[in-house]
Structures are given as structure tokens and as C-alpha cells.
Amino acid sequence: HAGIQVAIDGPAGAGKSTVARELAKRLGYLYIDTGAMYRALTWLALQKGIALSDDAALARLAEAADIVLLPVPGGLTVLVDGQDVTDAIRTTEVSRHVSRVSAVAGVRVPMVRLQQKMAMRGGVVMDGRDIGTHVLPQAEVKVFLTASVEERARRRFKEMSLKGADVDLEQLRADMERRDREDMTRETAPLVQAADAVYLDTTGLAFDEVVGRLLDMVHSRA
């Protein structure tokens, strides 16, 4: 059969995307990074010089933009209006503005519609902030993945440093905390644990351990 829906939510830097990608690979499922979609839209808005305070313009952009997540060996290629933005959406600039863009209700409507369409046939691991609560409320497995803010900042620092980015740990931590606060306090689909999600604090847990626990959850439900 086609497989179930797995929803993974949590704050920034909790390891959602690396865990979700590995889980999808092990299960032969499709991995859908919804944060990449909001990042792609933010990148596009910055490119076009759209005022990030202009909700109506952002909503129009979201309706018109052609955002594609293309599965490739080892990950996802992100295309917006045909352009490869896979690396461009990971900059500090995009990270700093994405919460403002994603808080706009009119931006979320077309993004959620697209996400639901991609997950319709099952066999998906989707990560984000509102997957278990709004996008896939019927998901068979829901996980709220988190870790201490220190650990999340350290992980992200390591990841970005390895890519050659010049990042400051304290700055990264401050940006991350602000983004989480914005995501948790927005009116539309804020970051919150779904009532039926399993809470998993990965502080001090090895990556394989986390993936193993999620695999167990899927195997007991699928």
C-alpha cells in the first residue's frame, strides 16, 4: 500500500529536517520540507523588493509563485518559478525574515493547499510548524521534536560552519529564539504541539536513536 502520513513539528534547529529526510529514505516515503516553501517565498519577496509589511502583496505572490520541491538523491532541490534556490534560501537574511512572511494568513492558504495535495496519497514524511495541527490533522504518526535552545543553536552552528558560512553562535541563538517566539505567538497556525503528538526531546540523544524511535512509531501504526 501507499503508506501513511508522518507529521513532524517543532522549533528551529531541532533536527526535524535531517531526521525527516532519513526516516523518509528508510521507509521509501516522500520527504516534504514545508519550511523550504516559506523560505522560497521569502527569498522571492526579497528578490522582487516586495515590502514585507505588505500582507496583500505577499499573499498575491504566494498565490502566483510556482514552488516545487524536487526529490533528488540525498535531499530536495527547491525551485521557485523555475529557478534553483536550494542554497539561496538558507542564508541568514532569509532566516531573519521568514517568520514575518509565514505569519501572513493569505500566504499560508496556498502553501497549505499545495502541501495537502503532495501528501494526499500517503507515504510522506512532512516537517514544519503546523503539520500535525493544521496541514495533516489526520496524520497517523505525529511527533513534536525539540531540544534545548543551547543544543539547537550548537547543531545549527556546526551545520552552517561546515558549509563555510561565517556565523556567530550567540547571534545564531538569539535569531533562533526570536524566530521561535514569532512562530509560537502568531495568530494563524502557530507552532504548538498537537494534542495527539508524541513529544520527543532529542537533547543528548544520538541521531540514530531518534530515527529509530520514529521508525518504531511508524511500524506500530502502518
Ligand code: C5P
Ligand atoms: O523549518 P525551517 O526552519 O526551515 O522553517 C522556516 C520558517 O518557516 C519557520 O521559522 C516558520 O516561520 C515558517 N514555517 C511555518 N510553517 C511551517 C514550516 C515553516 O510557518 N509548516
